[in-house]
Amino acid sequence: MKPAPFDYVRCDSLDEAAQVIEQNGDAARILAGGQSLMPMLNMRLAQPAVLVDIMPATDARQITVDKAVLHVGAGVRQADLLAWPGLGAAAPLLARSLPWVGHTQTRARGTICGSIAHADPSSELPLTLAALGGTVILRRGNKRRKVAAADFFMGMMLTDKADDEVIEAVEFPQMPAGTGTGFREVGRRKGDFAIVACAALISNDRVRLAIGGVNDTPVLHDWDTLDPSDEAEALNALAWSLDARADLHASARYRRDLVRNLGATALKEARQCAA
Amino acid sequence: MRRLNADQRHTVTLTLNGQLVEGQATPRMLLSDFLRHELAATGTHVGCEHGVCGACTLRIDGSMARSCLTLAVQVDGAVVDTVEGLAPAPDRLSVLQESFRKNHALQCGFCTAGILMSLDTLLRDTPDVNEDQIRDVLSGHLCRCTGYQAILNAALEAAETISKETKDA
Numbered sequence: 001m002k003p004a005p006f007d008y009v010r011c012d013s014l015d016e017a018a019q020v021i022e023q024n025g026d027a028a029r030i031l032a033g034g035q036s037l038m039p040m041l042n043m044r045l046a047q048p049a050v051l052v053d054i055m056p057a058t059d060a061r062q063i064t065v066d067k068a069v070l071h072v073g074a075g076v077r078q079a080d081l082l083a084w085p086g087l088g089a090a091a092p093l094l095a096r097s098l099p100w101v102g103h104t105q106t107r108a109r110g111t112i113c114g115s116i117a118h119a120d121p122s123s124e125l126p127l128t129l130a131a132l133g134g135t136v137i138l139r140r141g142n143k144r145r146k147v148a149a150a151d152f153f154m155g156m157m158l159t160d161k162a163d164d165e166v167i168e169a170v171e172f173p174q175m176p177a178g179t180g181t182g183f184r185e186v187g188r189r190k191g192d193f194a195i196v197a198c199a200a201l202i203s204n205d206r207v208r209l210a211i212g213g214v215n216d217t218p219v220l221h222d223w224d225t226l227d228p229s230d231e232a233e234a235l236n237a238l239a240w241s242l243d244a245r246a247d248l249h250a251s252a253r254y255r256r257d258l259v260r261n262l263g264a265t266a267l268k269e270a271r272q273c274a275a
Numbered sequence: 276m277r278r279l280n281a282d283q284r285h286t287v288t289l290t291l292n293g294q295l296v297e298g299q300a301t302p303r304m305l306l307s308d309f310l311r312h313e314l315a316a317t318g319t320h321v322g323c324e325h326g327v328c329g330a331c332t333l334r335i336d337g338s339m340a341r342s343c344l345t346l347a348v349q350v351d352g353a354v355v356d357t358v359e360g361l362a363p364a365p366d367r368l369s370v371l372q373e374s375f376r377k378n379h380a381l382q383c384g385f386c387t388a389g390i391l392m393s394l395d396t397l398l399r400d401t402p403d404v405n406e407d408q409i410r411d412v413l414s415g416h417l418c419r420c421t422g423y424q425a426i427l428n429a430a431l432e433a434a435e436t437i438s439k440e441t442k443d444a
Contacts, residue, residue, distance in 0.1 A: 008302035039325035103415030
């Protein structure tokens, strides 16, 4: 398995990359950490004419935080964010889900934004961004637009990003103080794609469960309150409402069962840390 | 910005196991193939070629990396370490390698080059490493014949030896 030929453009800034992408449109692809795109190239599922490498772009490696959001630039590697001391305080749900993203070896190069651009239905980062109601900042040349995660993920590996746009950054909103978070997943091997992943958020006025790996995009379900005695029934109804399908990795029935069980443990974890 | 044409071979200069080396690569050439076919450094093994098996793992600028998910042109100017660089001398094994031999942590040896590079990096970066951390890093590798327990034992023993050596030093 070898990639088909392409021109390689090494960009020292995101400005340069945005310019090259704008000029080349669907003939070009951004190479950030390469942990999703390189397998696609090797298997020739992607055959861009131009590959735009932003790994040397130092201006894309900013992690900043304010009262409202955690802002993660296009070049921030998963390992960088995991090692960033402010992560637990700024985005506790992300601190729980990020260790599940790939392996130490792939997190060392894989980027946060790259995983979100790839939009694999069973990937943890799109799920986390959707659960938190985050935002993707897209850039065409020097024009920027912000897209809510709910609108960004449109289907299996399908996003609202146009061919001549680049993801400049993503923003994970800060949760109200006292929000409890939980994250659970099951995969064939630790670090592999999840068969099902569940993220839970519990605040004073809302209980949210976000589910990845079942539908083509992350699914969010909110309850105003969820009494533990009603939980099993609610999770069962939720499991049946999803579009669970059988494939090579799991049967539809097993997926529904994972939603019920992982949903319960994620909610339990969130409830414990909210209390 | 630097643009490299798809059809041409471009010079790639890197520091490989402490030596400055140079080779030619088209943009699409994977680092794993560049090492093996262009630089004749065949210690790095090629398994699945899509980042799953871990056989081709090496170090780029100090961090673990899948060489099958890296382009040769991306390491121009970088420092790359492979399994060939682990032994301190031709007739001496590193502590980790010696521990692999002692614990029978390799059988066919195909996955070993990658596993050694991951564990060497982990032990180097984490002086007080624990079993959970070793298991977590080992999850990035597939071994089909030795069995992981022997590998885990070797890594734990090597970690202990290194920590003792550091204390005694």
